[in-house]
Amino acid sequence: xxxxxxxxxxxxxxxxxxxxxxxxxxxxxxxxxxxxxxxxxxxxxxxxxxxxxxxxxxxxxxxxxxxxxxxxxxxxxxxxxxxxxxxxxxxxxxxxxxxxxxxxxxxxxxx
Amino acid sequence: xxxxxxxxxxxxxxxxxxxxxxxxxxxxxxxxxxxxxxxxxxxxxxxxxxxxxxxxxxxxxxxxxxxxxxxxxxxxxxxxxxxxxxxxxxxxxxxxxxxxxxxxxxxxxxxxxxxxx
Numbered sequence: 001x002x003x004x005x006x007x008x009x010x011x012x013x014x015x016x017x018x019x020x021x022x023x024x025x026x027x028x029x030x031x032x033x034x035x036x037x038x039x040x041x042x043x044x045x046x047x048x049x050x051x052x053x054x055x056x057x058x059x060x061x062x063x064x065x066x067x068x069x070x071x072x073x074x075x076x077x078x079x080x081x082x083x084x085x086x087x088x089x090x091x092x093x094x095x096x097x098x099x100x101x102x103x104x105x106x107x108x109x110x111x
Numbered sequence: 112x113x114x115x116x117x118x119x120x121x122x123x124x125x126x127x128x129x130x131x132x133x134x135x136x137x138x139x140x141x142x143x144x145x146x147x148x149x150x151x152x153x154x155x156x157x158x159x160x161x162x163x164x165x166x167x168x169x170x171x172x173x174x175x176x177x178x179x180x181x182x183x184x185x186x187x188x189x190x191x192x193x194x195x196x197x198x199x200x201x202x203x204x205x206x207x208x209x210x211x212x213x214x215x216x217x218x219x220x221x222x223x224x225x226x227x228x
Contacts, residue, residue: 034215043219044114044154045204058144089215097206098167098212101154 002027002090009106018075020105022088025069033064033071034086036101044087044101048073075107083109113137115220117203123226124193132188132223134203143186144204144217145178147171154202160186193227200224 003021012018024033032051036044048055050062050071061074075082087104116135124130136143145157159166160178168176186205187191190197204217 009184041128041200041222041224043204043222045219046216049216091215098144098156098159098169099146099154099215099217100156105154 002031003088004088004090004102005103006086006088006102008103009108011108011110013110014079015077018078018082018107018109020073020075020086020088020107021070022073023070024088024090027068027090028060030065033068034089034091035060035062036089036099038087038104041082047086049105053106076095078107078109080109080111083107115203115205115218117201117220117223120221121224121226123228126195126227127192128191130193130225132190132201132203132225134149134186134188134220135184136186136203136205138184139207139220140205140218141208142166142206142217143178143180144206145188146202146204146219146224147199148202149199157188157201190225193222193225195227200228 002024032049034049035047037047047060048057048060050064052064055062063072084106085106087101087108117224118133122130143160146154147157148154148158156169158168158172160180161167175191203220206217207213
């Protein structure tokens with residue numbers, strides 16, 4: 001399983017764009033990069049997944065450079081309700097299908 | 112939008128008692144999971160289940176734990192004799208039959224908060 005490193009916590013203000021970067025130096029060729037979000041007292045929620053370049057959906061964008069050794073989750077114009085823990089995960093094909101969650105990044109949005 | 116549901120939302124039990132946590136996965140999903148999260152700690156994998164049998168289980172999932180899919184819709188986690196350290200949020204998750212990238216696209220329920228006294 002590819003090890004991931006992401007900041008323990010981040011603060012930002014409402015209306016700002018937030019970028020959370022995750023390092024995964026030993027990512028394998030067949031690995032996908034997946035991000036989850038967890039609000040307090042709720043289950044994790046799948047946000048976005050990508051393999052290379054850029055992926056965008058209604059919630060976020062995911063930027064993956066050519067070497068795939070890192071990825072950046074971008075949340076546009078955050079609001080207070082985006083306060084949550086964000087998990088970066090690497091794996092997928094030819095791996096066990098359990099998810100091993102790390103500590104994630106605790107994002108705190110300030111008014 | 113289809114979602115995973117779990118009941119009860121909160122269960123209080125005494126040490127040594129049996130509890131059954133219930134989950135209804137998304138209807139066309141075939142892979143099912145239980146995870147738990149002790150307050151303030153990481154989400155931990157317990158067990159995965161496919162085709163009516165356990166695919167994988169963690170060290171946490173000892174003989175006190177069991178899972179069952181008694182019918183076409185429910186997926187249950189039983190703890191035979193609860194301990195204080197079983198107090199946690201228990202999350203059920205499911206995913207489609209697709210392989211590859213979908214392995215990491217799991218849909219989690221809202222959780223059951225288990226309190227063992």
